[in-house]
Amino acid sequence: MAQNQFKKIGIFKCGNIGTSPLVELLLDELADRKDIKVRTVTTGSKMGPEDVEDALPKIFELNPDLLIVISPNTALPGPGKVRERISSSGLPGIVISDAPGKRAKEEIEKQGLGYIIITGDPLIGARKQFLDPIEMAIFNSNISKVLAMTGVYRIVHQEIDKAIYAIENEQKPDLPKLIVDLKTVRDRSEFSNPYAKAKAIAAYGLAEKIAEINVQACFMEKESEKYIPLVTCAHEIAQTAARLAEEAREIEKCNDTVVRKPHAKDGKLKVKTELMLPPVSEEDFSG
Structure with missing residues (x-):
């Protein structure tokens, strides 16, 4: 172009x-x-x-x-x-x-x-008694891992x-x-191993649950002794979800089946799984 x-x-x-x-x-x-x-x-x-x-x-x-x-x-x-x-x-x-x-x-x-x-991009635990810049950054990094590795x-x-x-x-x-x-x-999601896929689904399910908990903690509970444990709980779940998503990707790495789809210069996607092979057009990819 x-x-x-x-x-x-x-x-x-x-x-x-x-x-x-x-x-x-x-x-x-x-x-x-x-x-x-x-x-x-x-x-x-x-x-x-x-x-x-x-x-x-x-x-x-x-x-x-x-x-x-x-x-x-x-x-x-x-x-x-x-x-x-x-x-x-x-x-x-x-x-x-x-x-x-x-x-x-x-x-x-x-x-x-x-x-x-x-649905698995959840509300953060936005309570002043809990959330500071570092906690915010950690939460977002965990959610990014979940959303990236689950596809x-x-x-x-x-x-x-x-x-x-x-x-x-x-x-x-x-x-x-x-x-x-x-x-x-x-x-x-593009997992070849069924256990990897199951872990990814579990990670995303946890991320959906985080949203439910933080909605209750941020908008429904009025007393700090009730909402502080809830937002803390939600952020702990985010860390666990990220760990599950990482485990899913590690399984695919061990099998050399991680799907990679880089953009070519013309914007079209190329695709590969085996780490040491170059990406090819989707039409030429045999899996």
Whole structure:
């Protein structure tokens, strides 16, 4: 693809979920794709309407060909404003959110946007008596491990890649309408060993449970002696989930069956399993 034919991908981060820090890097992990340029605008950790109003115009100044908004609970007023603006722009857009975002699914579809709702990208234990910058970083690193090693990040970048390929070929993209739940991990994770797959499913199931516990701890319990043990419990579960996900990948490593799918310079995915062999096109891959 010629240098002047690249497509611009705009990513608007409204607040933070576990997928947020790495989402743009999933599209160009080697920093050598020639078919796209990715630009990101963020509101930081805050996600109120005033934060959106300040930051959102900047993403449109970049003249993107595809817009992605990623936020906790896309049904909230701040992320809702982002969706409205993307919908009214006429640009293709994809919403990435966590389990509470399921409440906005029908509205997202009416707005003509795609969505990837990740039920195992859980709410953090946001209580001042517990959460500090280091605890926040540890939690997010554990969740990133779970989402990476269970195959969720693979699903995210493949769904976005599909939209990019369609736009590059001057076609209307078939935007994703996907809730990534336990069944999705079971059916779309790329493990050859059944025990590895079972461990990955278990890790994702634990991540879903973290969300339930932290919702109770952050929004329902009012007394510190009740909510502090709960948020602590949830973060301990996150560490255990990350360990399970690592065990799943270690099994695949021992069998030399880890699936790797790097992007080629033209944006197409290559694939390999055996460590010492080069990646090949998906059409030429025999498994």
